[in-house]
Amino acid sequence: MPDTSRQAGLRGLLAMAPDATIDAMATGIAALANPQAGHFDLATGYHGDLWLDLDALFLRPALLRPHVRWLADQLRVHRIDAVCGPVEGGAFVAQAVADMLDSAFLPGYREPAKQPAGYHLPPVTGGIRGWRVAVTDDAVNAGTAVRACAAELRSQAAEPVAVGALLALAPAAPAVAAELSVPFYPVDTMTSQVWPADDCRLCASGIPVTRP
Numbered sequence: 017m018p019d020t021s022r023q024a025g026l027r028g029l030l031a032m033a034p035d036a037t038i039d040a041m042a043t044g045i046a047a048l049a050n051p052q053a054g055h056f057d058l059a060t061g062y063h064g065d066l067w068l069d070l071d072a073l074f075l076r077p078a079l080l081r082p083h084v085r086w087l088a089d090q091l092r093v094h095r096i097d098a099v100c101g102p103v104e105g106g107a108f109v110a111q112a113v114a115d116m117l118d119s120a121f122l123p124g125y126r127e128p129a130k131q132p133a134g135y136h137l138p139p140v141t142g143g144i145r146g147w148r149v150a151v152t153d154d155a156v157n158a159g160t161a162v163r164a165c166a167a168e169l170r171s172q173a174a175e176p177v178a179v180g181a182l183l184a185l186a187p188a189a190p191a192v193a194a195e196l197s198v199p200f201y202p203v204d205t206m207t208s209q210v211w212p213a214d215d216c217r218l219c220a221s222g223i224p225v226t227r228p
């Protein structure tokens with residue numbers, strides 16, 4: 017007996033609802049990044065009290081798919097022409113969202129010479145003047161990369177219209193979006209304090225920097 021109708025029906029249901037299965041397996045997006053408390057040099061000119069393993073966050077892209085879809089659904093209403101993300105994780109999110117929205121993808125390439133942080137975009141035939149662009153990142157904390165990408169977009173007469181992130185670190189992240197005057201869509205939010213490296217409260221208290 018090759019197949020019962022019940023087995024065939026079950027296979028059909030699973031084929032139709034792969035994300036439901038993934039949702040059931042996911043333990044929450046923050047947990048995927050193995051959060052660690054301590055005193056960390058975030059390598060962005062800031063120190064902070066929370067470390068996230070962002071490579072672990074991207075280890076299994078299928079686990080991110082429902083979250084990317086949620087982000088795409090939030091950004092769709094902004095009628096965006098492109099999604100821009102810094103090439104350090106943010107671009108992985110931007111590329112996945114752009115794929116779902118059938119929009120353009122603009123990777124932001126870091127220019128190490130620029131301080132505090134500078135990013136350049138690839139040349140686009142015809143330019144990006146007037147494009148409505150969402151800026152995404154994996155985790156937004158002090159928002160250095162998001163702000164720098166938004167500044168580069170504006171310098172090319174494109175309009176950043178929203179910020180999306182897999183993880184937002186409060187209270188800094190919501191302030192970044194407010195400063196850019198655009199709506200902010202984080203999939204999940206965690207609490208973390210950050211300070212400029214030369215004005216770090218943990219350094220001032222003599223607490224040694226933790227190696228993650």
Ligand SMILES: [Zn+2]
Binds near residue numbers: 063216217
């Ligand atoms: Zn410090």
